[in-house]
Amino acid sequence: MKKFVLILTIIFLLINSALYPAFAITLYPTITAPSGILIDADTGDVLFEKNAHMQMYPASTTKIMTAILTLENANLQDKVIIDKDTPFTDGSRIYVIEGEEFTVEQLLYALLIDSANDAAVALAKHISGSIEEFAKLMNKRAKEIGAKNTHFVNPNGLPNDKHVTTAYDLAIIARHAMTIPKFREIVKTVRYQIPPTNKQTETRYLKNSNRFLWGVGPRNKILYNGKSVDIKYNIIDGIKTGYTVLAQQCLVTSAKKDGHRLISVILKAKGKNIYLDSRTLIDYGFENFKFIKITDAGKKVKSIPIKNGTEKTIDLITQNNLYKTIPKNENLNSIDKIVKINKNISAPIQKGQLLGKVIFKSNEKNLGEVNLIAAKSIEQKKGITSIFYFDDKKRSLLHYFLIIFLIYIIWRTIVTIIRLRKRKNKLLRKRRLARKNKKYFY
Missing domain, CATH: 2.60.410.10 (D-Ala-D-Ala carboxypeptidase, C-terminal domain)
Known part of the structure; x- marks a missing residue:
């Protein structure tokens, strides 16, 4: 009996889907992370969200904003000389040396590919003179882009209780970043080399921390839709990973298919789930939404x-x-x-x-x-x-000239009338006097 009911239910659903496609909707995706979002990069439409406005620690996804400010405020071939404090930056580094010279472009690749915290500090000081001043610039620019619940205190995302953002804010920051050609070029790069410098005799070899761009083989598998698949996903072209103990795994992802781009953000995922959650959202977006032109x-x-x-x-x-x-x-x-x-x-x-x-x-x-x-x-x-004519928003000068001219005409008319009356009265007096004189002489 139970099998019979199940079969009838399945048949009903299939017929209903065929007859009424508006109700044949794919189930809302499920992600393991506590916070995430999927947006359309062209329209900004939110296609999925889970606690998207809850403040979280962004870890190295912070560097998206650092890169934006660098590309907006510095030339790629500008020289950056490392000061005495930057080499002691914590976390992921390319191990810069005091007095070492880099170009802004080299440090940008180190920032976004190798997630180098020392490169972030060097760029911040190059642009604003100090980390504190650069953080002010970060917060100002974030608000201009539309991030309302973000507060940065450093350029690299190292742990700080006051250094927070949201999945939504990161998505719109990333959306803006992907409008910059050089940013798009860097974040999809798998490998990059920094040649020997004035202080370092060996080449630095950098590899992108985003396994979506290169992750194949036994150590780079995820269980996706019941199958073991490579993390590498050909439609993905960036953007930025992040990790700290507090933030856990964070990832901002850009994917392009048939000329159309989606952006996902996953915050505080565990292990490889960061890639599972991100791909779940990206595929959900492309499979269930269409992109139409309004005008x-x-x-x-x-x-x-x-x-x-x-x-x-x-x-x-x-x-x-x-x-x-x-x-x-x-x-x-x-x-x-x-x-x-x-x-x-x-x-x-x-x-x-x-x-x-x-x-x-x-x-x-x-x-x-x-x-x-x-x-x-x-x-x-x-x-x-x-x-x-002198001002689009005001009356013309001719208008006021005509008013003044009209007032002048009225004044002249009044003066003329007064003068005529005076002449008339004077003439009348002369006539009366003439009559008197005539009578006298007779």
Whole structure:
């Protein structure tokens, strides 16, 4: 009887899935780690989260932010001279020597591939002069990127009770980092060499700590979906590992498939579970979500009137493409557009000038927004009005000139009326006097 019920249930589920695909949803993934997240790198959409806003220790995933600041504030060929304190940095190192010279580029590879804590300190001091000042810069930049629950106190992630972040914050920091070409190049590199320096006669050979990029063979296996598979996964192209006793295994992962990128973050996993959890999320994302285009860049949305221009209207076009990630079993039936235009738009206008934005919605769900820009340049009107025009947001000088001129005309009219009355009264007095004189002489 039990077998019969089980068979009926399976048949029902199969038929239901075929007839109503919207309900045929893959089970939400399970990860072993206490905190994790999966986002779409292009849209920023969150596809999975587990305690994603809970503050955790980031360990060496901190170095993603250190790399961002280095690439934004230093030249790759800048020379960095090691001071007397940096060689004594704890943890993973490339064993820099006091007075040794490196390029910024060499230290970046050491930072992101070999996870060198001394390289992180050297870069921090090169950019900000001290670890403390660099930490301030890290926190400022993190907030600008959108990390709200992150606080850094060092550039390498060495243990500190106040050095914390969240899976969500790390994901959006990594998302920004992957927009930088040099960062993408470094984090997917498996091996790198630092040649002999002025203080070191031997070449330093570095190997990426991320086994997703090279992990094959008996020692690099995980049990995934009931099978023993290599940790190496061809669709993964970075980003950064991390480990301390307090933080345990941490990993930020970027994976690209069919031209589309996902980013996962796993914090405080145990052992090889860091790779199991990360691959679970990456595969879940690619298997269960689709990437759709909401609008193209350069698409006309609206024409609006232009004040004081050589043309009466201007076309507003979308500044860039807009994509959205949705479950594969869902469809966007109708998309509504809400257009918001800036106030007081008047010539001159430059091509590409920001003039408003368009918000896309479907069934009251916000799909995203795109800036609206001018499709072409429009010059200001020439002639007498342009001579007096001085500010797009204020009335023209001609307007005030006309008011003053009107006041002058009224004043002149009043003065003229007064003078005419005086002349009239004077003439009347002369006439009366003339009559009196005439009567006298008669």
